[in-house]
Amino acid sequence: MSDRAGITRRGLFRGIGTAGLLAGCKPSERPPTTTDDPGGAAGPGAGEAALGPGPAPLAFTLNGEAKTVEVAPHVTLLAALREQLRVTGTKVVCDRGACGACTVLIDGVARNSCMTLAHDVAGAAVTTVEGLASGGKLSVLQQAFIRHDALQCGFCTSGMLMSCQGLLERSRGQKLAREDVEAAIAGNLCRCGTYPNVVAAVLDAAGGSA
Amino acid sequence: MPDDQRVTLKVGFAEQLRDIEVQLPAGEPKPWDARSELKVVGKPHPRVEAPLKVSGAAKYTHDIVPPNALWAAVLRSPHPCAVVESIDVAPAQSQPGVSAVLALVKPGERVIFAGQDIAAVAAKTPEQAEAALRAIAVGYKTEPFVVDTAAAMQDGAPLVHRGKVTERSTEGDEPGAGGSAGQRGNVRTSPSMKKGDAKKGLRMAKVSHEATYTTQVHTHSALETHSIVVQWDGPKQATVWCSTQGIFSVRDEFAEVFELKPADVHVHTDFLGGGFGAKFGASAPGSRMGFIAGELARKAGAPVRLLLDRKEEHLCTGNRPDSRQHVKIGASADGKLTAIHVVAHGSAGIGTGAGVGRNAFGIYSRCPNVLVESHDVFTHAGPGTAMRAPGHPQGAFALELAIDELAKKLKIDPLDLRLSHDEHPVRRHQFELGRKQFGWDAGRKQAAALRDKQARVRRGFGVAASIWGDFGRGKAVVATVSVLRDGSVEVKNGLQDIGGGITTVVAQVVAEVLQRPVEAVRVRLGDSELGPSVGSGGSVTTASVTPAVRAAAEGVKTQLTALAAKQLGRKPEEVTWSEGQARAGSKSIAWAELCKKIEGEAVVATGTRPETYGAYPVKFMGGNSYQIAGVQFAEVRVDTWTGVVGVERVLAVHDCGKVMNPLTARSQVQGGVILGTSYALTEQRVMDRVRGVMLNPNLETYKIAGARDVPREIDVVFTPVDTGANNTGAIGIGEPSTIPTAAAIACAVHDALGVAVRDLPLTPDRVLAALGAVPTRGGG
DSSP states (O other), X not given: OOGGGGOOHHHHHHHHHHHHHHXXXXXXXXXXXXXXXXTOSOOOOTTOOOOOSSXXXXXXXXXXXXXXXXXXXTOBHHHIIIIISOOOSSOOSSSSSSSOTTEXXXXXXXXXXXXXXXXXXXXXXXXXXXXXXXXXXXXXXXXXXXXXXXXXXXXXXXXXXXXHHHHHHHTTTSOOOHHHHHHHXXXXXXXXXXXXXHHHHHHHHTTSOX | OOXXXXXXXXXXXXXXXXXXXXXXXXXXXXXXXXXXXXXXXXXXXXXXXXXXXXXXXXXXXXXXXXXXXXXXXXEEOSSSSEEEEEEEOHHHHTSTTEEEEEEOSOTTOEEOSTTOEEEEEEESSHHHHHHHHTTOEEEEEEOOOOOOHHHHTSTTOOOSOSSOOOOOOOTTSOTTOOOOSOEETTEEEOOOEEESOXXXXXXXXXXXXXXEEEEOOBOOOOSSOOEEEEEXXXXXXXXXXXXXXXXXXXHHHHHHHTTXXXXXXXXXXXXXXXXXXXXXXXXXXXXXXXXHHHHHHHHHTSOXXXXXXXXXXXXXXXXXXXEXXXXXXXEOTTSOEEEEEEEEEEOBTTXXXXXOOSHHHHSSTTOSOEEEEEEEEOOSSOOOOOOSSTTHHHHHHHHHHHHXXXXXXXXXXXXXXXXXXXXXXXXXXXXXXXXXXXXXXXXXXXXXXHHHTTOSEEEEEEEEEEEEEOOOOSSOOOEEEEEETTSOEEEEOOOOOOSSSHHHHHHHHHHHHHTOOGGXXXXXXXXXXXXXXXXXXXXXXXXXXXXXXXXXXXXXXXXXXXXXHHHHTXXXXXXXXXXXXXXXXXXXXXXXXXXXXXXSSEEXXXXXXXXXXXXXXXXXXXXXSBEEEEEEEEEEEEETTTOOEEEEEEEEEEOOBSOSOHHHHHHHHHHHHHHHHHHHHTOOOOBOTTTOSBSOOSSSSSOOOXXXXXXXXXXXXXXXXXOOSSSSOBOOOTTGGGSSHHHHHHHHHHHHHSSOOOXXXXXXXXXXXXXXXXXXXXXO
């Protein structure tokens, strides 16, 4: 797992540093510096440039394809995918990290794209639900979802699939138990009540007992 | 067309089958009954639309972006009650990216819940729209308010409505519910349900029980928020995409609001991200979304997307009302119920519809005296609306737990007490079946042993029943089936795919009639131009749509039979079909060959569904439709030190007529159980009594059950019934599957503890309070 995938919205601010964030403010608007500033007082690190406030170029790989887009620094990966790139399989449900519907893989790790700034994925490989099938053939996991009826309205399904794909990638070769799948989808809410079928589908796809 | 026909149908369930005579309208295919041997219908089949849903290709309203579309945002009242003194939307107009601004209240108007529409803007980006809202200046004069149901009932409580109250009813409501029998203060009395003399019955009782049960406000929380996208195609024509359970309800309301012909409003709902009763019409129950999006689009001269955020979804799009039910129940010394009396008060906020369903009135029908008095209590909160079996989960919780508390006093097994008062033969069969399969008797003994030992971790076993009607609608659906010259089959209807599995079932019905593979049937739904259909609410979809689809498929088959007869040089009545081939005598013609002989592009037939013509063996009260039966058993594990309740197992035994697709039907029941579990254990809207606002309008503190919070095991058993209701034998399952869950869990907790927890949700503090381990907090 790369460090990049661990960056969160808050982490980005920390990385840019307070000075970087304040660079866009007029002097009179600067809040007083406090001693308990969790971000520390470091300026931009070596090789890091302050972005914004306007759109800035962002290059990353989306479902195996190189993408370059102009994205403002405040835009989340979720919004960039849906509204700028029009890749709409990833869904908005809570937009604050509580439901998992927007889960994507960043360098193979399942992440909430609503809690990730688009610029956090510079240089990274992002996989969305659209990237699971290859050559027009659904993946083993997608087929297992269909077989086990692990979807109803389908709105949580993209996020569920990506959390489960993340699990399959990090556990490759290991035997999975029901608890492993439940832990992997603990952050994915479903209102139709598909959880038991999702668990069965993942165990089946992983070659375990369903 | 032949005249009306009399046919004999084999109806019933399990071993209890019999022949009945049914009068069918002209042209109606003979219903599938217990004699029918079906090859496709009734067999598990994976969802035909699933590949779209697992690949991100399924398009929901959130995903629709017409060219140049703008984002709408709505300014909502921060106050639960206030008079608008001034409103100036002009400053928003000059904000960056803004194309249109709309005031939704006038000075002098009173807003009556926090979250009510105040003003709206349309801008290029969501950030610009939000920023522009902050430029709108509104002066409010705040007024006293009440958000607590019990407080709102008091004399002198701030009045929520000062004029006449209008009821908003939708296709999600239970037919026959609603109406008013007078209003005093914030309390509006609903018509009561009465049988015999309950007060006298209580006086005659030798053993009685009386207690108050409360339930919480439950929000629908569909994952796709209410959303609507409007594009004007001309001054009097519009295309609307809407996340709706009722395409035609959107069309009609939008047409009415903008004074258009319904036919000039084209509504699309390819898919919707969940609908549990709150998505009907162009508006949300507490927000004029259709008007806002339509008017902004008209003013801006560009399409507008109005997608609510999660907070708005909690505040103004409906909810399941709360309830306070005072139950009195009495019995003779030998355990014969003499009376059930329920006085219920519930708040649908500023709306109506807080009744508690038909459970107390209809299920334990051997009780001779029943009185159910319901009242809507108005509070300054967002309106309630139909939510999956409106009223019933609340009603089931109070009734079933009261029955268990009475059974304890009577020293009678609560399942026996139920069996001796329920006359529905299918439900009795389900109780008996569940008793064996669930291990009821051994489980109750185990629970009693743990109770006697004062074990820290207890087990408990509970059971509860469901009542709903087959509300399948006649003359509401027109389905079209076409067989094209290339042999392909297409079925069209303006129905929405809500996620219950209807798309697959429609394909199965056509495949059954035409003897084609399910995969060869292309199902086109989600578009108002594909023919009239019903809303997906009240468990009516499958029962309303599949008979019309079958009628259309049979119509096509009749035409193809005539064509085959011509090709084979025989009379149509000599033609038989098998394995997709038409045969007559020794000659046959394959499907592909036959279709090539079609003159013109296709053979097309439409089909409709007549009114329900059979209701065997039990009618739903006050109607001519079948009473759907279901029971659920729950086993819980309660830690008496922490108060945490976990659900170990649920056995759901249900009847949905002829099961069309066991795979998707099972999922739907499982979903009902999970929704009910979440309602029983964690979900509740929390209102701040001081500020009058919702404290948890999100998904981190409004607690929806996740994968680790649901029952460890959910078993679903269907007890198929042939009712003679319609030509496919389908009846609904959406509502029945969630009605008894919370009640069964609460009864199981009672069994585990030996004392009842009479307030939902069954949170640890309440469990500990019921055990006397901590003091009781204020009531729910």
